[in-house]
Amino acid sequence: MVPMPPPELPVESTPLPYEARLDARPRAQIDLVVIHCTELPDLATAREYGERVLYADSGQGNSGHFYIDRDGAVHMWVAPERVANHTRGYNPRSIGIELVNTGRYPRWLDANHQAMDEPYTEAQIVALIALLKVLSDDYPALQFIAGHEDLDTTTVAAEDDPAQTVRRKRDPGPLFPWDRVLRQVRLKRLEP
Template sequence: MRKISKIIIHCSATPEGKDFTVQQIRQWHTTPKPKGNGWRDIGYHFVIYRDGSVHPGRPVEQIGAHTSGHNANSIGVCYIGGCAPDGKIPKDTRTPAQRAALIRLVAELLRQYPAATVHGHNEFAAKACPSFNVQKEPELCGR
């Protein structure tokens, strides 16, 4: 098993109020460039749907493809949403069910990997993702 030192939170950068699935994200990630990323699988290890259900993506045992330079020792968690209805403006679109599921999932991951720290993708890249400040949510960071 990989040594996990970070749990990194992402958004799918999709419009508020619209549902997307692991399979759709997998398709985006595996479609060859220039239309997709050209990866071998979905980049995230977990995806949280708008209804709060948590779905597996890439197996945790495998290195993800979600945060350049930090994939080897991290787990990527993505919630569906992250943009205003126009699909362009970053916005924290987490539903109450997604917020609760994210807190539960991260708590479970921190139990499994007690040395891990929790971060937003925006801490490692010039992006708005996950469209909120993870460090300002102590219930997510295990504090």
């Protein structure tokens, strides 16, 4: 039996240090959720990566809006009314949700290390579905969902063998339960 989500979804808000520098946007602009996996070992490491300032001119870094840990705990690091840097070309219209998962860590771009074999936990998927329902209620323009791998199909030279190419982004990957999630939310999968 699939556990039901809690009646209220607790969300821990711990804004990133540069959140106020991210562009503000109207709620009506948000029509897409992008599902990611952190491709890092744990939430603490993801936070460390999220706090890194990568764009000196703006003082910003890369992060999603929400992070869901393996135990189902939901963390908001960027308010949805701010544009987070999580998916090239789609940031102004989307909310990024990161699921803690090792993905291809630590050799993301090695040709001989492209398997993404850590399953998502039941607690993560239950929390994700609950969060998607809350977001759908709170953001009336929200109608689409996509995986990072759907939207960023760029290939790059493999770091361990430059003669081969690999996908730059593969998340959330082959173990993400798309059918289950789509059956339980009103969002439609975006086909770019």
